[in-house]
Amino acid sequence: MQPAAEARQRIARLSAHLNPTNSQMEVNTMLERVDCRAKGGSPGFKVAILGAAGGIGQPLAMLMKMNPLVSVLHLYDVVNCPGVTADISHMDTGAVVRGFLGQQELEAALTGMELIIIPAGVPRKPGMTRDDLFNINAGIVKTLCEGIAKCCPNAIVNLISNPVNSTVPIAAEVFKRAGTYDPKKLLGVTMLDVVRANTFVAEVLGLDPREVDVPVVGGHAGATILPLLSQVKPPCSFTPDETEYLTKRIQDGGTEVVQAKAGAGSATLSMAYAAVKYADACLRGLRGDAGVVECAFVASQVTELPFFATKVRLGRTGAEEVYQLGPLNEYERVGLEKAKKELATSIQKGISFIKK
């Protein structure tokens, strides 16, 4: 018997006898991985990037092609995707890359995928807020999520397109309408706020940023970005001036890049880095690794708002545990009230866009 056929039989036997709680879907996923290995691809997960030819999409595609947890990488965009795909596909890493161009190929891009990363949409120019992107990006996210609901309803979705505070509620409403909504699987990516917070705090403390862990909660726009400097690891303290400087710099990190790029877009390279850091955490969770915890904007009961960013534990089914805020100091309590006010409006705007 061929090794692949043997492995298929072994998985089918083992999952039936050893772990009867495995769903048929989980067994199928394991079998697909064996098939992929038999065809020369690496074992791992199937990942699609929607908006793969853009400023974030291209470096994100490159970094995901380098990720050993990825076996199949689908790149989808409405322009320039064949070139990006040809380029990335020459990298001698394990993942098999396929490109998909235009709405007519969206379903093929999505079918069978386990993780979908969405950086599709327009970026800011100087003078704009993230909310100014709503009119264009809301429709893009709606269309892509309708495709996900139809073709890969069980996939984990990492949503990057701005304004995240509204696009996540839009995606949730699309999935609810389609009857496929699983709150654990819809994750708004706020990792760049954490990456920036770690960097800026490390600068002030004179530490290596890799040793620093700053929880950033709330949402992903201006005052809704709330770094919890009282909970920084390793434990440390800041003067009121340092707290004010760091909080403002973290909240305005996106604008700092938009202004420096002077009309040529917003953060792309640091965002691709943050997106891969986050996607890798999701894949480790899917693989069953224990203790994978990162911040994300998710369906939440931590506050009275339906969505909120906090630390979440990522597991086989997505965001399996949403952590509470922990003790806040007075500065953070004031920041939280301000964040919640702005967030409530942005969340409602997203929900109304679908319900109108």
Ligand SMILES: NC(=O)c1ccc[n+]([C@@H]2O[C@H](COP(=O)([O-])OP(=O)(O)OC[C@H]3O[C@@H](n4cnc5c(N)ncnc54)[C@H](O)[C@@H]3O)[C@@H](O)[C@H]2O)c1
């Ligand atoms: N969450 C975050 O922390 C964060 C950080 C940076 C940027 N962003 C957001 O990410 C988005 C993308 O930024 P960028 O710099 O890559 O922009 P970009 O314009 O360089 O790239 C966007 C890509 O999306 C594609 N696209 C447009 N409509 C599409 C559709 N219907 N289907 C598939 N692809 C489509 C475009 O063709 C383009 O290639 C923006 O909304 C930006 O604000 C979010």
Ligand SMILES: O=C(O)C[C@H](O)C(=O)O
């Ligand atoms: O600032 C932006 O518009 C892009 C992104 O949200 C960021 O934080 O860099």
